[in-house]
Each structure stands twice: as structure tokens, then as C-alpha cells.
Amino acid sequence: MSKKKVSYFYHSDVGNYHYSSEHPMKPHRIRMANELIKIYGLHNKMQIFSPKIEQFGVREMTKFHSDEYIKFLKRITPETQDQFQRQMNSFNVGEDSPVFVGLFDFCKISSAGSVEGASKLNLGKSDIAINWAGGLHHAKTDQASGFCYVNDIVLGILELLKYHNRVLYIDIDIHHGDGVEEAFYTTDRVMTCSFHKYGSGYFPGTGNIKDVGYKDGKNYSVNFPLDDGMDDETYVKFFKKTITAVMNFYQPNAIVMQCGADSLSGDRLGCFNLTLKGHGECVKFIRSYNKPLLVLGGGGYTIKNVSRCWAYETSLLIDETELPNELPIHEFYNYYTPVYQLHLEPLYMQNKNDTLVLEKHFQEIYENLKDLIPSPSIGERFRPPDLLINESELETDKFLNEKSDFRFTEEQFNSQIRPFNEFYESPNYREKNKLWVKKSIVDILEKYKLESVFDNKLLESFNQVENLKNSNSNIMTNNNRKNIFQYNTETDLSQIMKKIRK
């Protein structure tokens, strides 16, 4: 296979966020995957970026989510949640998707990586972008669901749609990709294709084969329902058949793949029996189409298998020759007890998937696909401005020098509540931020040929911010830095954008 330009997004804070001791979702798994990627030397074959979370917030998230919901996520803390019971219920935040320290920043890391990855593909700067912290496919417009709060996938696809007429979304998490399907259920510009366990009340309960989309989106949602014990051979066979048909009939210009690792054998919440080989074969197959490709994480609750899987799939995406099966000794080596190897053996369990039933499902999907207009197109249209954040810088040095502060066993880790890490503050951050704000405002004014009616107000607010910054010269806390940032971007810029849209 050909070599490709691969961008890898990783934020060094991501492993510090902690849902709760008992909660199966452990962001630490992403740090474990990253350590494997490093110890195998895969970082040398990719461009490494740290998502710019300082420049990503309410404005970017509300391109899909409701203002009220995102403002709530930003505001809520474990200390104040008792005062927000009504909103907690309405936004479905609480039990499955709890409030934890740094929740909003965690959402920013996940979303910024996916959107920046999409932007790299848009501008032709990468062939493949990877964000293992993304893939949170259950989040809805104004509701959290299944450990997901902000739908980074929908935000990433929206970014891709600025440059690509047709985007294909593929989901190999064991759960149905309901949030993404719902977002694009009535459009033909995105085809969603989810392979998942369906039935017996398995979460989230949606994803019936008969759910095919609606109105303009009719037959642009594909659902392949599966049963317990799914093995590599059967999964790969039906995955390839279905995707071949989807690619032939839809002809997407870009692909987003969610690689949830809870479809692996032995997952704490899953019930399939896939190994890294089967799961990875699907990734390899999608890569072989040579389309701009955004690769995201997702579920995965036996964390040592999640890290194995995503490190292995990173190697497939950069076309690295076979990784040694013996895991190199590294910081989290002890997690991999008792078998210190990369690959998994399938478990002895019954595959409840009857090939004849799967064949029938495939035929039904094929019948719907074959009547599609091969490649729906759109005419000349207004293209929204590109992602309004600074171009990410190569973060290789920082990435290599990163030292994880935590050296716990899984058990110890589970019993800890992590302190919320401070933001990374580069010495010239303030200067850059100032320039960025100025540039964004000027860009927007120029782009839309705005009259000076806004100028005075903008200048005034900009000066106020400058004064505030100067008065605090050496004591810029994270909080007032964030306030300043919001003041500039989320207030002024969003107001301007609203005026433009009118």
C-alpha cells in the first residue's frame, strides 16, 4: 500500500479526566494507546498535533448543539450540580454521563481534534487524520447519551462538508452510531453506515435495518444489525461486502471512520469476539480506497485492549510493517498482565450470527442502495468560512518530552480521583492569542465587507480586553484568560456572525 501523509491529534491532558471510580469509560486508555504508539516508534511516521483547545469552545460546538445545552456543559461542576437538577434531567446528564471535574475541557479536547483533523483533510495537508479521543457517537443536539456529551463526529463531518459534497460515515463500535445517524438522517450529503449489536434491549436500542433515512436522506442511512459472539471471519466478510456496495453506489469524497474498540473480544460492556486482526482489517480496507480519511476512537471498556487496538490501527494507517507482538517495556507495561503481547486471542464463545440471516440483511441493504442516484451532487453554493482557529503547530518536541505524571496500576487508577490539570501555557500564548483575535475579527470584517457600524463597538471591546490584559500582566490566571477569550470570540464573533446571517 502507498505511503500517506498522516496527522495524529493527541492532547497530553486527555488521560487525566476521570468520569468516576466505578464508571467504565476511562480516558486514561487514550494515554495508554499513545504510550504504545510512542514505544513502537510510530510517531516518527506521522505529524503530531496537539488540538488547540484554547481556541475551541461554545461557538464551534453550537454548530451542531443547542446554545443552552453547551452553556450548561460549560457551567456545570460536581459542586454545583445539585442546583441544576432540572437541566440535568432535561440534558440527560447524571448517571450514565456524569458531571466530572473538567468535563467541558474534556469535550473540547475530543471535538477540537476531530474538527482540526477534518480541516487538515479539507486543505489537503493530510491524507489521513487520527483522533483517538474522538468518536463520541451517541451525543445528541441537546442531550448527553452513553458517556458522550459533545458529538465531535458530527462537528468533524460538518467541517468536511465545507469542501466535500458527499461524506461517508462508517461505525464499527459495538453500539449503534445513533447520534451521527440522527444528525444526518434527512440529507443525502452524508451516508451513515453502522455495524452493531442489535436486540435484547442492547444500548441504545436504535439501528434497525429498516431505519434507512427520511426525505432527501432516504436510503442514505445504512444499519447492519448483528448478534453476540461475532467473529473476525464473519465480520470482515460482511463488512467488506457492504462497504463495497456503499462505495460503488455512493462514491463519497471523504470518509469518517469511528473505530470503537468495544466490539473486541473480552470487552467489559461488549459481546462480540473480534480480535485486533479482524477489527484492523476493516480499517485497512477503508484506507485502501485512498479517500481523505478521518479516523476516530469511540467506545472500549477493557482499556488494555483499547490501547492495543488503536496502537495497532495507527500502524496500519501509516502502513508500518507488522509490529512485534511482544509488547516493549514501557510505562504502562504492567496493565497488560498476564499476556504481555499486542494481539488478542478470540474467546471460546458461540457465534450467534447465522450466515444466512446476515446474507439476508446484506441483500436488503443492497436493494436499498442500488436505487440511489450514484452520486448526488450539489450546485455552486455558499461555503462557510474555514475553521477559525490558528493552524496547529507541529508538536513533536512537546509530545516527545511529555512525561506522564501517573504510574498507577489499573486498580489504583480506578480508586483515584484525578486533580484537574492546569492548561499548558506557552510563554508567548498571550501574544498569539491577541494576534489571533485581531486577525479573526479583521478577516470576518473583510470577508463580509462589513460596514463600520460594528467597528466602533468592536474596537471598544478590544481595547477593554487589552487594558484588562495589561492590568494583569503577570498574573494571567487560566480563568481570566478564558474569560477574555470568550469575551472576544464567543460574544463578539458570534454576534457578528448572527448579524451576517440575518
Ligand SMILES: [Zn+2]
Ligand atoms: Zn460503544
